[in-house]
Amino acid sequence: MRKNKVETEQTIRNLINIARHHFTEYGYVNTALEEIVKEAGLTRGAVYHHFRNKKGLFLAVFEAIQQEIGEYVETAAAKSNHSWDQLINGCQAFLEGAAASHNQRILLIDGPAVLGWDTFRKMDEKYSMNSLREQLQLMQEQHLIQPVSTEALTHCLSGAMNEVVLWIADHLEQKDAIEDAMNVLRLLLDGVRK
Amino acid sequence: MRKNKVETEQTIRNLINIARHHFTEYGYVNTALEEIVKEAGLTRGAVYHHFRNKKGLFLAVFEAIQQEIGEYVETAAAKSNHSWDQLINGCQAFLEGAAASHNQRILLIDGPAVLGWDTFRKMDEKYSMNSLREQLQLMQEQHLIQPVSTEALTHCLSGAMNEVVLWIADHLEQKDAIEDAMNVLRLLLDGVRK
DNA sequence: TTAACATACATACAGTATGTATGTAAATAA
DNA sequence: TTATTTACATACATACTGTATGTATGTTAA
Numbered sequence: 001m002r003k004n005k006v007e008t009e010q011t012i013r014n015l016i017n018i019a020r021h022h023f024t025e026y027g028y029v030n031t032a033l034e035e036i037v038k039e040a041g042l043t044r045g046a047v048y049h050h051f052r053n054k055k056g057l058f059l060a061v062f063e064a065i066q067q068e069i070g071e072y073v074e075t076a077a078a079k080s081n082h083s084w085d086q087l088i089n090g091c092q093a094f095l096e097g098a099a100a101s102h103n104q105r106i107l108l109i110d111g112p113a114v115l116g117w118d119t120f121r122k123m124d125e126k127y128s129m130n131s132l133r134e135q136l137q138l139m140q141e142q143h144l145i146q147p148v149s150t151e152a153l154t155h156c157l158s159g160a161m162n163e164v165v166l167w168i169a170d171h172l173e174q175k176d177a178i179e180d181a182m183n184v185l186r187l188l189l190d191g192v193r194k
Numbered sequence: 195m196r197k198n199k200v201e202t203e204q205t206i207r208n209l210i211n212i213a214r215h216h217f218t219e220y221g222y223v224n225t226a227l228e229e230i231v232k233e234a235g236l237t238r239g240a241v242y243h244h245f246r247n248k249k250g251l252f253l254a255v256f257e258a259i260q261q262e263i264g265e266y267v268e269t270a271a272a273k274s275n276h277s278w279d280q281l282i283n284g285c286q287a288f289l290e291g292a293a294a295s296h297n298q299r300i301l302l303i304d305g306p307a308v309l310g311w312d313t314f315r316k317m318d319e320k321y322s323m324n325s326l327r328e329q330l331q332l333m334q335e336q337h338l339i340q341p342v343s344t345e346a347l348t349h350c351l352s353g354a355m356n357e358v359v360l361w362i363a364d365h366l367e368q369k370d371a372i373e374d375a376m377n378v379l380r381l382l383l384d385g386v387r388k
Numbered sequence: 389t390t391a392a393c394a395t396a397c398a399t400a401c402a403g404t405a406t407g408t409a410t411g412t413a414a415a416t417a418a
Numbered sequence: 419t420t421a422t423t424t425a426c427a428t429a430c431a432t433a434c435t436g437t438a439t440g441t442a443t444g445t446t447a448a
Binding site: 027028029105108109110112113114116117121146148149151152155156157158159160161162163166167177180181183184185187188189190191192193 | 223299302303304307310315340345346347349350351355356358361371375377379383385386
């Protein structure tokens with residue numbers, strides 16, 4: 001019955017994936033661990049062996065999604081050599097990634113409430129917001145943007161994108177909504193351009 | 195033991211106020227109804243008589259805060275006759291109101307998760323976001339801002355403010371943080387100015 | 389190669405919180 | 419004055435989470 005290392009990792013990944021589906025579909029509070037383990041062919045004991053508690057499992061799911069989107073954003077940004085284009089590309093990639101497959105529920109709705117604001121902030125800093133801040137910092141040093149508080153600007157942009165992602169997610173034609181959002185973001189960013 | 199109409203209204207207001215304190219202090223999930231009614235000198239029966247359930251009580255608290263801030267914003271905006279100044283004044287008032295007395299936890303963290311995105315959105319539309327949208331719509335008709343999707347712009351700005359409120363709340367010197375945030379917001383808005 | 393131990397779970401149970409059904413005294417309506 | 423709401427209290431069913439403990443199997447070292 002005991003599994004080797006590889007099999008165990010597979011079990012954990014499997015739990016995370018199943019949990020991800022349930023959390024996105026029904027939300028954190030409306031998902032009982034029992035439902036998840038039933039689908040995995042296990043019992044709740046397995047979850048409490050591999051994770052600290054229900055929150056721990058959620059955190060694993062949350063981080064998986066963050067990383068996924070983070071990589072997508074980085075890839076998109078790296079397609080240009082110009083700071084300004086990198087920023088724009090990254091923003092668009094974020095909108096696409098976060099709006100995809102109902103990630104918003106975990107990332108933006110349950111995330112802060114379940115993990116608490118402090119933990120959520122740390123995660124957000126670690127993944128998505130960090131690269132945004134670094135990019136803005138860099139651009140300020142290159143005198144491409146006005147001399148304002150980088151922190152405040154980072155949070156404003158991050159917030160604008162987070163919220164507009166939820167707006168985009170409400171649309172059937174996400175492509176059009178993303179375009180509308182990007183038009184707004186480009187104009188807003190023009191305001192801080194130097 | 196039974197109360198008259200006035201007394202009953204007082205009881206309800208009292209429950210809402212006590213609940214507000216607990217929700218802001220400990221968050222929704224970490225607040226047991228028992229704690230609230232104990233402080234009010236009642237039992238849980240009272241809550242289930244006046245409200246649908248725990249969520250219903252939370253909703254009442256949520257709406258009270260929204261209304262409070264909404265009035266504050268309207269008052270601030272009305273201090274000027276110029277659309278642009280009205281917008282700026284309103285934004286600043288929102289930052290001040292939402293950052294005050296830990297309102298953010300209820301408004302921005304627990305709100306979406308507890309009420310669900312749909313209900314939250316409706317509330318947000320009904321109160322804070324609605325006046326912002328109307329103002330932007332008006333300004334677009336006055337040809338004061340660029341021709342972009344008003345909806346997208348509304349959500350971007352609303353999101354930017356919501357997020358930056360949480361950033362402000364992290365600061366000891368909120369006044370300074372608000373100033374930094376307003377500097378950023380003014381620049382961003384300059385981008386959509388015509 | 390076998391004893392000692394770790395791992396990966398299962399099972400049972402305790403604790404806590406919500407929600408609901410029902411009872412009851414007081415106020416209002418008839 | 420009687421009937422009927424209203425404003426709760428009480429008791430209880432239900433649903434989860436978390437924890438303690440048991441167990442089978444793999445691994446390591448003497």
